[in-house]
Amino acid sequence: MTTIDLASDARPNAGRPDAPGPNLGLGLEHRSRGRAVRNQLARIVMWTAFAIAMVPLAWILWSVISKGGAMLLDSHWWTNSQRGITNRVVGGGAVHAIQGTLMQGLVTAVIAVPIGVMTAIYLVEYGRGRLATAVSFMVDILTGIPSIVAALFIYALWVTTFGFQRVAFAVVLALVLLMIPVVVRSTEEMLKLVPNELREGAFALGVPRWKTVVRVVLPTAFSGIITGVLLGLARVMGETAPLLILGPYTKNIATNLFGGLMPTLPTMINQDRTEVLQPAVDRVWGAAATLILLILILNLAGRLIAHFGRPKT
Amino acid sequence: MAKRIDVKNLNAYYGTFRAVEDVTMTIEPRSVTALIGPSGCGKSTFIRTLNRMHEVIPGARVEGSVHLDDADIYAANVDPVGVRRTVGMVFQRPNPFPTMSIADNVVAGLRLNGLKNKTVLAEAVEASLRAANLWNEVKDRLNKPGAGLSGGQQQRLCIARAIAVEPQVLLMDEPCSALDPISTLAIEDLITELKSRYTIVIVTHNMQQAARVSDRTGFFNLVETGQPGRLIEMDDTHKIFSNPSIRATEDYISGRFG
Numbered sequence: 001m002t003t004i005d006l007a008s009d010a011r012p013n014a015g016r017p018d019a020p021g022p023n024l025g026l027g028l029e030h031r032s033r034g035r036a037v038r039n040q041l042a043r044i045v046m047w048t049a050f051a052i053a054m055v056p057l058a059w060i061l062w063s064v065i066s067k068g069g070a071m072l073l074d075s076h077w078w079t080n081s082q083r084g085i086t087n088r089v090v091g092g093g094a095v096h097a098i099q100g101t102l103m104q105g106l107v108t109a110v111i112a113v114p115i116g117v118m119t120a121i122y123l124v125e126y127g128r129g130r131l132a133t134a135v136s137f138m139v140d141i142l143t144g145i146p147s148i149v150a151a152l153f154i155y156a157l158w159v160t161t162f163g164f165q166r167v168a169f170a171v172v173l174a175l176v177l178l179m180i181p182v183v184v185r186s187t188e189e190m191l192k193l194v195p196n197e198l199r200e201g202a203f204a205l206g207v208p209r210w211k212t213v214v215r216v217v218l219p220t221a222f223s224g225i226i227t228g229v230l231l232g233l234a235r236v237m238g239e240t241a242p243l244l245i246l247g248p249y250t251k252n253i254a255t256n257l258f259g260g261l262m263p264t265l266p267t268m269i270n271q272d273r274t275e276v277l278q279p280a281v282d283r284v285w286g287a288a289a290t291l292i293l294l295i296l297i298l299n300l301a302g303r304l305i306a307h308f309g310r311p312k313t
Numbered sequence: 314m315a316k317r318i319d320v321k322n323l324n325a326y327y328g329t330f331r332a333v334e335d336v337t338m339t340i341e342p343r344s345v346t347a348l349i350g351p352s353g354c355g356k357s358t359f360i361r362t363l364n365r366m367h368e369v370i371p372g373a374r375v376e377g378s379v380h381l382d383d384a385d386i387y388a389a390n391v392d393p394v395g396v397r398r399t400v401g402m403v404f405q406r407p408n409p410f411p412t413m414s415i416a417d418n419v420v421a422g423l424r425l426n427g428l429k430n431k432t433v434l435a436e437a438v439e440a441s442l443r444a445a446n447l448w449n450e451v452k453d454r455l456n457k458p459g460a461g462l463s464g465g466q467q468q469r470l471c472i473a474r475a476i477a478v479e480p481q482v483l484l485m486d487e488p489c490s491a492l493d494p495i496s497t498l499a500i501e502d503l504i505t506e507l508k509s510r511y512t513i514v515i516v517t518h519n520m521q522q523a524a525r526v527s528d529r530t531g532f533f534n535l536v537e538t539g540q541p542g543r544l545i546e547m548d549d550t551h552k553i554f555s556n557p558s559i560r561a562t563e564d565y566i567s568g569r570f571g
Contacts, residue, residue, distance in 0.1 A: 128371055195408070197404060197406055197408035198408055198410060198411075200366065200369065200404065200408070201404065201408040201409075201410070201471070201474075202410075202421070202425065203366060203369055203397060204364065204366060204397055204401060204402035204404070204475070205397065205398070205401070205421060205422030205425070205426075205474065205475070205478055206394050206395065206396075206397040206398030206399075206422060206426060206478060207394070207421075207422065207425045207426065208394050211425050212425075215425050216410055216412075216421075216425075219412040220410070220411055220412050222412075
């Protein structure tokens with residue numbers, strides 16, 4: 001640190017051609033050196049934290065893509081199942097698992113989205129008093145349920161109590177339990193963002209409350225709700241615990257939600273993860289890369305819809 | 314058909330807090346009535362009781378009676394949704410529906426109440442926009458979003474939207490407080506024109522505005538914060554601004570307080 005000579009002009013710009021005018025005695029001309037140092041320090045801390053946060057993400061992406069990316073370039077990967085393929089043999093594809101993951105995700109969304117969105121509408125637009133508080137509290141609890149507990153609950157209900165087989169629909173039910181709170185919370189946030197003036201504007205025109213919700217509030221919040229739904233879907237598609245308990249793996253293509261086994265990408269990964277033979281190891285990484293790719297596409301789709309669907313000004 | 318409004322012994326509450334105390338007034342059809350007074354004196358709350366908008370706030374309720382001609386809008390068998398079709402309202406901040414075009418905004422009230430005939434809707438768009446002095450500015454971009462207009466245009470769009478449902482009464486809650494002087498002038502001219510067809514009640518903080526546009530003026534005041542607001546004096550506008558009967562009114566309009 002240099003000592004400051006109080007006799008000379010200590011302004012940082014002193015002597016420069018673009019230096020500001022003479023000292024007017026306003027106390028504005030001294031830059032605070034301490035503040036500049038603190039500013040720099042905070043900037044370094046911030047960037048370091050950002051870099052640290054990025055390390056695991058980059059690392060995961062790198063190892064998955066470098067080890068499994070090549071599998072995705074083979075057209076067989078997208079067209080064939082693993083039927084008749086053993087661990088020693090190269091070949092086969094993941095279409096059975098991709099199809100299972102997409103199908104279970106879709107059915108989960110079809111069940112969970114209406115329930116979640118309507119619950120959110122109740123909480124934001126109608127809910128007053130004890131019932132609303134209770135519902136909101138329940139959603140909070142549901143948010144905190146570990147996925148394996150949701151899976152065990154469905155197992156206890158579906159298999160132990162009702163005596164049904166472990167089928168894909170049981171997996172879907174467990175995923176619905178996990179998706180509903182995500183949809184409720186994200187939709188709730190989006191509905192709260194709709195300015196109250198719009199609701200009052202519609203009421204003042206003699207529009208009933210339900211129609212105000214359907215024709216004014218929901219369209220205004222639409223893109224945000226879709227984004228929330230797709231993010232929730234991406235979350236449950238990568239969920240594994242319910243699949244391990246309720247949806248064992250098979251190498252064959254399966255389309256029946258109510259009978260037989262349905263393979264998915266997470267169970268495909270789990271199936272061969274202890275293998276040492278290279279063809280099987282490659283397929284594990286390939287399935288992992290495929291799952292990441294699917295979820296990435298869903299996220300991008302969510303962002304695109306949010307971008308093009310938002311109210312134009 | 315404009316209607317007369319008769320308010321008798323009206324009290325408005327938020328939960329247990331009484332915001333407006335014992336207001337009795339008569340508002341003549343085809344006239345402009347201005348309500349002035351300091352912030353928090355209950356004039357906005359009062360105007361919202363005239364179309365039953367007050368009660369959409371949780372815990373809010375009203376005592377007393379409001380008659381439109383001979384019909385009590387607070388009678389037990391009256392649907393508040395129907396009241397709001399008869400008594401339109403324009404708010405402080407312009408609030409066009411962001412997902413709708415200019416044309417759809419104008420006829421939002423008609424469409425959301427089930428009118429589907431495209432010819433009728435198109436006629437209503439033009440008639441309402443003309444009545445709101447906005448037609449010439451937007452006729453070439455009726456399908457553009459309403460939120461893309463300037464603040465003053467948005468407010469006139471909201472007035473067009475309010476008169477498209479053909480109400481009997483038009484309530485305006487500080488309609489110019491978010492607008493610049495030019496847009497304010499446009500709205501004031503519009504109010505003067507609309508007076509021939511509607512009963513207009515306007516809440517304003519701007520006393521010059523009240524003096525310019527209104528036929529009658531009501532002065533609201535409150536003793537102190539936390540006390541309910543009351544109607545202190547109501548009279549012809551020129552009398553209120555030249556020779557009010559009550560000292561508090563004179564103090565307020567001459568700028569000695571408030």
